[in-house]
Every structure is written in C-alpha cells, then in structure tokens.
Amino acid sequence: MADPILDIRGLSKSFGALKATDDVSLDLRPGEIHALIGPNGAGKSTLIKQISGEIAPDAGEVVLRGRSLAGIDAAGRARMGMARSFQVSSVAPEFTVLQNVVLAAQGASGATFRFFRPVMRDAGLLQTARDCIAQAGLSGREAVPAAELAHGERRKLEIAMALALKPALFLLDEPMAGMGTEGATALGDLLDALRHRAPILLVEHDMDAVFRLSDRVSVLVYGRVIATGTPDEIRTDREVQRVYLGEEA
Amino acid sequence: MSAAEVTAVPEGRGGRMNRAQIVNAALALGLLGFGLVAWAMGETFLVTLATKVAILAIAGAGLNLVLGFGGLVSFGHAAYFGLGGYSAGILAHHALNYTPMFEWPFLFEGTTSMPVIWITAMVIGALAAALIGALSLRTTGVYFIMITLAFGQMIFYFAISWPAYGGEDGLPIYVRNGFPGLNTLDPVQFFGLTCAVLFAVLGLIAMLAHSRFGLALQAARQNRQRLMAVGIRPGGVLLVAFVISGAITALAGALYADLNRFVSPSMLSWHLSGELLVFLILGGTGRLFAPLAGAGLYITLEHLLGGVSDHWQFFFGLLLLGVVLFARGGVIGFLAGGKRHG
Amino acid sequence: MSMILLIEQLLNGLQSGLMLFLMAAGLTLVFGVMGLINLAHGSLYMVGAFACAGVAAATGSFWLGLAASIAAAAAAGAIVEVAVIRRLYRRDHLDQVLATFALILIFSEGTRWLYGSFPLYLNVPEALSGSVTLPGGIRYSLFRLAIIGAGLAVAVGLFLLIGKTRIGVQVRAGEADREMIAALGVDIRRLYTLVFALGAALAGMAGALVGTIQSVQVGMGEPVLILAFVVIVIGGIGSIKGALIGALLVGLTDTMGRVLLPSVFELFMETSAATSVGAALASMAIYILMALVLIVKPGGLFGARA
Numbered sequence: 001m002a003d004p005i006l007d008i009r010g011l012s013k014s015f016g017a018l019k020a021t022d023d024v025s026l027d028l029r030p031g032e033i034h035a036l037i038g039p040n041g042a043g044k045s046t047l048i049k050q051i052s053g054e055i056a057p058d059a060g061e062v063v064l065r066g067r068s069l070a071g072i073d074a075a076g077r078a079r080m081g082m083a084r085s086f087q088v089s090s091v092a093p094e095f096t097v098l099q100n101v102v103l104a105a106q107g108a109s110g111a112t113f114r115f116f117r118p119v120m121r122d123a124g125l126l127q128t129a130r131d132c133i134a135q136a137g138l139s140g141r142e143a144v145p146a147a148e149l150a151h152g153e154r155r156k157l158e159i160a161m162a163l164a165l166k167p168a169l170f171l172l173d174e175p176m177a178g179m180g181t182e183g184a185t186a187l188g189d190l191l192d193a194l195r196h197r198a199p200i201l202l203v204e205h206d207m208d209a210v211f212r213l214s215d216r217v218s219v220l221v222y223g224r225v226i227a228t229g230t231p232d233e234i235r236t237d238r239e240v241q242r243v244y245l246g247e248e249a
Numbered sequence: 250m251s252a253a254e255v256t257a258v259p260e261g262r263g264g265r266m267n268r269a270q271i272v273n274a275a276l277a278l279g280l281l282g283f284g285l286v287a288w289a290m291g292e293t294f295l296v297t298l299a300t301k302v303a304i305l306a307i308a309g310a311g312l313n314l315v316l317g318f319g320g321l322v323s324f325g326h327a328a329y330f331g332l333g334g335y336s337a338g339i340l341a342h343h344a345l346n347y348t349p350m351f352e353w354p355f356l357f358e359g360t361t362s363m364p365v366i367w368i369t370a371m372v373i374g375a376l377a378a379a380l381i382g383a384l385s386l387r388t389t390g391v392y393f394i395m396i397t398l399a400f401g402q403m404i405f406y407f408a409i410s411w412p413a414y415g416g417e418d419g420l421p422i423y424v425r426n427g428f429p430g431l432n433t434l435d436p437v438q439f440f441g442l443t444c445a446v447l448f449a450v451l452g453l454i455a456m457l458a459h460s461r462f463g464l465a466l467q468a469a470r471q472n473r474q475r476l477m478a479v480g481i482r483p484g485g486v487l488l489v490a491f492v493i494s495g496a497i498t499a500l501a502g503a504l505y506a507d508l509n510r511f512v513s514p515s516m517l518s519w520h521l522s523g524e525l526l527v528f529l530i531l532g533g534t535g536r537l538f539a540p541l542a543g544a545g546l547y548i549t550l551e552h553l554l555g556g557v558s559d560h561w562q563f564f565f566g567l568l569l570l571g572v573v574l575f576a577r578g579g580v581i582g583f584l585a586g587g588k589r590h591g
Numbered sequence: 592m593s594m595i596l597l598i599e600q601l602l603n604g605l606q607s608g609l610m611l612f613l614m615a616a617g618l619t620l621v622f623g624v625m626g627l628i629n630l631a632h633g634s635l636y637m638v639g640a641f642a643c644a645g646v647a648a649a650t651g652s653f654w655l656g657l658a659a660s661i662a663a664a665a666a667a668g669a670i671v672e673v674a675v676i677r678r679l680y681r682r683d684h685l686d687q688v689l690a691t692f693a694l695i696l697i698f699s700e701g702t703r704w705l706y707g708s709f710p711l712y713l714n715v716p717e718a719l720s721g722s723v724t725l726p727g728g729i730r731y732s733l734f735r736l737a738i739i740g741a742g743l744a745v746a747v748g749l750f751l752l753i754g755k756t757r758i759g760v761q762v763r764a765g766e767a768d769r770e771m772i773a774a775l776g777v778d779i780r781r782l783y784t785l786v787f788a789l790g791a792a793l794a795g796m797a798g799a800l801v802g803t804i805q806s807v808q809v810g811m812g813e814p815v816l817i818l819a820f821v822v823i824v825i826g827g828i829g830s831i832k833g834a835l836i837g838a839l840l841v842g843l844t845d846t847m848g849r850v851l852l853p854s855v856f857e858l859f860m861e862t863s864a865a866t867s868v869g870a871a872l873a874s875m876a877i878y879i880l881m882a883l884v885l886i887v888k889p890g891g892l893f894g895a896r897a
Contacts, residue, residue, distance in 0.1 A: 052478070078480035090478070092471040103468050106461050107479030112486065118459040165479060322685050384882055387889040391628045391684055391828065395820040396885065402817045403878035410874040412867050519817065523692045530689050560704045566696030573690040574678055 011060035038220035081168030104164035136160035309540025311497030317535035320470030325401030331517030333370035333502025338512035374499020382491035419513025533579030608842020609742025613797035617790025623829030633812025634698035639795025640802035653716035664795020827894025848876035
C-alpha cells in the first residue's frame with residue numbers, strides 16, 4: 001500500500017468539559033476520497049480546523065507526506081498544498097472569479113511582497129488561474145464578481161482556488177451543502193475527477209454522494225471515530241447502524 | 250477607485266477612460282487650475298488654501314491605503330502627521346538656531362533642506378507605524394479603532410508635556426525650508442511642489458493597489474480567513490501597508506509644518522485623525538482620489554460656512570451625519586456612479 | 592515624599608478611577624449589547640456637566656443641578672438613540688465612528704453657541720465643602736470623598752442591576768443572542784434605548800461631579816472619552832467587571848505616575864530634567880500599561896474576544 005499523504009495520529013481537543021475531538025486517528029491515501037460523516041455536533045468541523053491549522057490540538061499530530069505539521073499555521077499548511085474549502089463558501093466577494101483564483105495562485109507561489117508589477121498582467125499567474133477555472137467548470141465566468149455568482153458557482157470557485165494551490169490534498173467541508181440534486185451530481189462528478197490530482201478528505205451530509213464517491217468512510221460520533229471502512233462495510237456495520245444510521249432506519 | 254476597478258483596469262487594453270477616471274482627472278486638473286488661476290489673479294491666500302488641500306489629501310491618501318484598501322479603521326493617523334510635522338520643525342529649529350541636534354557619533358546640526366526632512370519624516374513615521382501597527386494589529390474591529398486612537402493620544406500628550414521643543418506652545422519654523430532649484434517662499438512654487446508630491450503619492454498607491462501586494466491587501470479587507478487559506482498571512486500584509494501609510498502621512502505632516510511655518514501638538518490631536526477619516530468618507534471610501542475630493546470639499550466648506558457663521562462645525566456635523574446615514578458613496582460615488590465597498 | 596501625600600494621591604487615583612468607571616460602564620454596555628462604538632459618549636458627559644452648572648446657577652442648589660445632569664444626559668441619550676444611533680446598529684464600525692464623530696461636532700459647537708467658550712465653575716455644596724481628617728491624620732477633601740462613595744455606590748448598584756434584575760437578564764441575553772431575546776418577546780428597540788439612556792445618565796453624572804472639581808467647558812468630554820477607551824481595551828469590551836478593574840488601574844496609574852515618576856528620576860538626574868522627563872513619561876504611563884495588557888492578553892483582562 002502506498003504511503004498515506006495525510007496521517008492523523010491521536011488528535012484530541014477539548015473545550016472545557018466537552019471533548020470535541022477524542023483520540024482521532026485516520027489517514028488519506030493517494031487517489032482516494034475519504035469521507036468523514038457523523039451527526040451534527042460530532043466534531044467534524046473542529047477536526048477539519050485542527051488539520052488545516054486554524055486551531056491547535058491539545059494532543060496528537062497531523063503529518064503531511066511524512067512531515068509533522070506541529071507549529072505550522074494555516075497559511076503555512078496552505079502553502080504546503082493543503083487546499084481547503086469552507087462549510088460556508090469563503091471567497092473575496094468583491095473580486096472577480098479571475099482575481100480570486102489569481103490570489104490563490106499568488107499564495108501558492110509564496111511571493112506576495114512584490115509592489116511594482118501589476119498582478120493582473122502576470123502571465124504565469126493568469127495562465128495557472130485560467131487553467132484552474134476551466135478545470136472547475138467556470139470558464140466564461142472569469143470577469144464576474146464573486147458576490148454575483150450563484151451558490152453552486154461559488155462552490156466551484158472554491159474548488160478552482162484549491163486547484164491553484166497545487167494541492168497535495170483537498171479538505172472539503174460540506175461542498176454539497178445547499179445545492180440542488182442536479183448541482184450536487186455535477187459537483188460529485190467534478191470531485192470524482194479531482195481525486196486523481198490529489199486525494200480528498202470530504203466532510204459531507206449528503207449520504208448518496210458519500211456512498212457513491214468514497215473509497216473509504218470514517219464515522220465520527222461525539223469526537224470519536226467509531227468505524228472506518230469501505231462504504232459497504234460502513235453500511236453493514238452494527239454500531240454505525242445503531243448510533244448513526246439508526247435514526248433513519 | 251473601487252476594488253474591482255483597481256484590479257480590473259490592467260486587464261483592459263487602455264484607450265477610453267471610464268467615468269471614474271474622468272472624475273479623477275477632473276479633480277486633479279481642478280486643484281491645479283484653482284491654484285494657478287488664484288495665483289494669476291494675485292490671490293495668494295487662495296493659493297495657500299489650495300496648497301493646504303493638496304497636503305491634507307496626501308495625508309488622507311496615506312490613511313486610504315490602510316482604510317480604503319486594507320479595511321483598517323485607523324483612528325490615530327494624526328500621530329504620523331504630527332511626527333512628520335515635528336521632524337520638519339525640530340530639524341529646522343536646530344539648523345536655524347545653530348544648536349547642534351547631536352554631536353555623537355557625528356556632529357549633526359539639523360537641516361533646512363526639504364528632501365532630507367522628508368526622508369527623515371517618512372522614516373520616523375514608518376517606525377512609529379511599525380511599532381503601533383504591530384501592537385494594534387493583534388486585535389481587530391472596534392478594539393483596533395480604540396487602540397489606534399489611544400496610541401495617537403499618547404504621542405499627543407507626550408508632545409504637550411515634553412518641554413524641549415515648545416511643549417504646548419508649539420515650535421515655529423522662522424523661514425520655510427528649501428528645495429533645490431525652487432524658491433519655496435513663493436506660494437505658487439510651493440503649491441506646485443506640493444501637487445507634484447500629491448500626484449506622485451497617488452501614483453504610488455495606484456501602483457501598490459495593482460500589485461501582488463495590493464491584491465493580497467484588498468483580499469485582507471474582504472476575507473482574512475480566505476487569505477490565510479491560500480497561504481498568505483494577513484498580519485504581515487496589513488503591517489506593511491500600515492508602515493507605508495504612516496510614512497506617507499508623515500510626509501504630509503512635514504509639508505504642513507512648512508506651509509504654516511509652525512508645528513504644534515494640534516497636528517497630533519485626535520480631531521485631526523477624525524478629519525482624515527471624514528475626508529475619505531466625503532470623497533468616497535476606497536477610491537484612489539477620495540482624499541483629494543474629500544479634503545477639497547472640507548476646506549471649501551470650512552471657508553464658505555466659516556464665512557457665514559462662527560459655528561460652522563455645527564452645520565458641518567449635520568452635513569457629515571447626513572452623508573454617513575444617507576449618501577454612503579461620497580462625492581466620487583455620486584459623480585462616477587458604481588458601488589463602493591467596505 | 593511623605594506617606595500622607597502618597598495616601599492622598601492614592602485617594603485621588605481612586606476617585607478619578609471611579610469617575611472613569613461611570614464613563615466606561617456606559618460605553619462597554621452599549622458596545623456589548625448593541626455592538627456600537629459611540630464616540631459621542633463624551634458629549635453626554637459634557638451635557639451632564641452643563642445641565643448641572645445651569646440648574647445649580649439658576650436655583651442655587653447643587654443637588655437639583657446633579658439631578659438635572661442625570662436627567663438631561665439620559666434624555667439627550669434617549670433622543671440621540673432614537674434619532675441617529677438606531678440607524679447605525681447594522682452599519683460597519685467606520686460608519687459608526689464617523690456618525691458619532693459628527694454628533695460630537697454638533698454637540699460641542701451647539702454648546703459653544705449657547706454658553707460661549709469660557710469655562711463655568713460649580714460650587715461644592717455647603718454640606719460637602721471643606722475637608723475631613725481621616726484616620727492617620729490625613730486631611731482630605733470631603734467632596735472628593737463623597738465622590739468616591741458615590742462612585743462605589745453606583746458600581747454596586749450597576750452590578751446588582753445587571754446581575755439580579757429582569758432588565759439585567761435581558762441585557763445579558765442581548766449580548767449573547769439578539770434573535771433569541773427578540774423571540775422571548777422583549778421589545779428590543781425599547782431595551783436598546785433604555786441601555787443607551789442608562790449609559791448616558793452615568794456619563795452625565797460623572798460629568799457633573801468631575802465638573803464640580805475642575806471646570807465645565809466645551810470639549811471636556813473628549814479626553815475622558817479616550818481614557819474610557821483605554822479602560823475598555825484593558826478591561827475587555829463588554830465586561831462591566833473589566834471596566835471597573837480597568838478604570839481603577841488607569842486612574843491609579845495616571846495619578847501615581849504623575850506624582851512618583853518625577854521623584855524616581857530625581858534619584859539619578861538633576862531636578863529640572865527629572866521633572867520634565869518624569870512628566871513626559873507619566874503622560875504616557877497609561878498607554879504603556881495598555882500596550883503591556885495587549886501584548887499579554889489581546890482581548891483585554893476580562894474580554895471574551897479580541
């Protein structure tokens with residue numbers, strides 16, 4: 001088996017008496033989509049934030065391509081290829097689609113403190129940005145301000161920005177949220193293609209999408225991973241059925 | 250100039266000017282024209298008034314870099330303005346009184362040369378902004394406003410209680426400092442010099458706004474979380490903008506000291522910090538020429554209303570309240586259309 | 592430096608700290624509950640002082656003047672809230688700053704129009720004039736002592752109001768969640784006006800009391816406003832407890848710095864130099880204190896957020 005891209009070892013985080021993350025270990029291997037599911041309040045967002053570096057864990061570590069990320073902040077992790085989307089779409093609303101993606105390409109280049117040349121005439125950044133926009137399926141929308149995009153388009157813009165980061169992996173926090181069936185299917189197809197660029201850790205509530213797309217699924221309940229396995233294994237797992245799918249079954 | 254404008258312009262192929270650019274050109278020509286016509290008619294006072302507008306516009310332009318583009322509401326920019334003023338005043342004071350400023354590590358007798366004074370003022374302004382910015386940027390929002398205000402006040406009280414350079418009474422500059430090749434005592438020559446500095450500063454800010462740094466700075470205003478997520482730390486970008494901003498506003502302070510041939514703690518007062526903010530909202534926040542439009546309108550109103558009533562600030566307060574509550578685009582927003590940000 | 596002078600200055604620091612608390616409490620409540628930064632709070636302080644001076648001069652009674660200061664400041668606060676402030680809750684901080692800056696111009700210039708630029712002086716009421724001898728033989732102004740007492744009483748009252756009463760519960764709920772409190776059937780507009788008027792009344796009272804010791808003039812509220820901001824930054828925005836601790840720290844640091852720093856520098860400098868260096872540093876002491884707090888706790892001593 002190939003070495004994992006991302007390896008999470010014994011991650012724990014408490015807020016007061018609440019154990020939001022309780023000794024979580026999981027990994028992400030090349031080419032896979034690893035879905036993270038769990039009921040509301042299970043601690044998915046807290047876990048994602050510890051991986052992305054927005055909050056520091058109390059114990060445990062996050063390892064990217066064999067290198068511990070302890071002490072590296074969110075910006076540093078992004079530059080190492082940790083490409084993240086947010087639960088609520090997070091883009092620069094006044095910038096156009098192109099400007100947003102150029103910003104991401106600029107971030108990946110690591111050279112921000114340049115004061116003279118116009119950034120929107122930087123052929124290298126523009127080329128990268130246009131490629132990523134095309135791959136995310138937003139061609140033709142380059143000049144539209146992000147604030148005027150439809151919800152699904154803004155999701156695609158986040159994907160384009162993630163692509164511009166030369167991702168080692170994608171951390172996608174509920175990308176399907178708020179999308180219609182058609183949009184979710186289209187986005188699912190996009191994610192399916194993306195896994196070959198970099199593996200995806202996918203937090204998602206849309207169970208159809210999760211079971212259709214994922215290679216592996218981990219179930220998080222009260223901050224603990226209660227099961228990890230293929231979609232079929234998870235579907236038939238007793239404990240998962242009891243505590244999680246049980247509400248619907 | 251709104252964010253979309255700033256960064257969208259270079260994509261075009263040039264040629265036709267858009268409406269905002271026409272308004273900007275009209276503002277620049279208006280200032281120059283007003284000063285020159287006043288000079289031709291022998292109205293020295295009006296030339297001085299136009300010079301004052303240009304200088305305040307430079308100070309406002311410094312603030313605009315952090316406020317309009319970076320979204321930082323600094324309520325302490327009088328600090329840099331006053332430090333620039335005192336740089337000019339103190340250097341000239343030593344030179345004119347033949348009292349060396351310091352004798353170690355080398356003898357320095359002060360100077361009356363504007364270029365040297367300007368560089369000193371900008372370095373002092375940048376250093377102060379670096380210190381204050383590094384502390385203030387640990388916070389956001391309303392804390393940031395209060396803290397910048399408080400640090401500005403700290404420098405104000407220091408100037409009042411430090412007796413060496415006039416304390417509360419201020420420090421006169423007996424003869425306006427000189428610029429190589431110009432007679433700065435001639436109002437129109439000083440006006441021209443000031444306008445040249447203003448347009449150079451506006452050009453610099455336009456260039457910064459279009460650069461990689463400017464893109465990150467404008468993104469920091471809109472969404473710091475997103476900026477972090479693409480690998481750029483907002484703190485560093487904002488601090489650099491704050492330092493450049495402090496240097497520009499200090500340069501304006503040095504010019505202002507030479508305009509009045511006098512420096513006093515009133516240049517450091519928080520009213521001035523407030524007025525700089527007022528210029529920007531009157532002009533149209535986030536637009537490149539907002540400081541010029543705002544300072545021009547403010548000085549015009551001061552002159553016209555002040556002629557009618559001693560209590561012109563009462564009416565100005567009502568007007569400002571009206572603009573904030575009901576006309577958020579400012580002058581340029583009104584003339585050029587388009588939406589402003591922030 | 593004698594012990595007696597030191598204790599006297601400590602009491603002065605306590606007194607100015609408590610008056611600062613009256614200012615800061617209103618500011619921090621208004622920010623905590625409504626999310627509004629109000630620069631015009633200093634104007635309400637000034638309104639209180641002028642109302643006190645006006646009514647005391649007309650009736651000859653300081654006490655009527657004091658009552659008038661509270662009533663006038665509360666009324667001015669309520670009017671301003673309904674006419675202007677209410678439109679600013681949903682605006683960004685820049686608009687709040689500029690609109691309340693405009694209010695300062697209107698208040699200051701309006702007051703100058705009515706009363707002129709010359710300072711007014713208030714007489715300390717007969718019953719509180721003169722000084723008392725404290726244990727240890729320290730003679731101290733009775734009026735200042737009364738101000739300390741009044742400040743402490745208001746602080747206790749405010750803690751009881753916020754901690755124990757129905758209005759306090761609503762205020763605390765409003766800080767936590769505006770939608771929820773509206774859902775509970777509280778008339779949020781009235782609550783906001785009430786909180787604003789309460790803060791204004793405290794500022795007006797402080798203005799009248801401090802105006803009696805110093806003088807009553809246009810612009811008197813502005814230095815106090817900025818000190819109150821320093822207090823809030825130190826204490827943490829939205830926290831009444833933080834405002835009290837911060838106000839006492841600032842009041843004591845400022846007063847003691849002015850007395851002590853020049854004599855500290857006298858130990859290794861000649862007297863005139865020590866006086867000017869000490870005075871200059873003393874004027875910066877509270878801001879240095881603020882910077883230190885910021886370095887250690889960017890959210891303030893009792894702040895929930897930065």
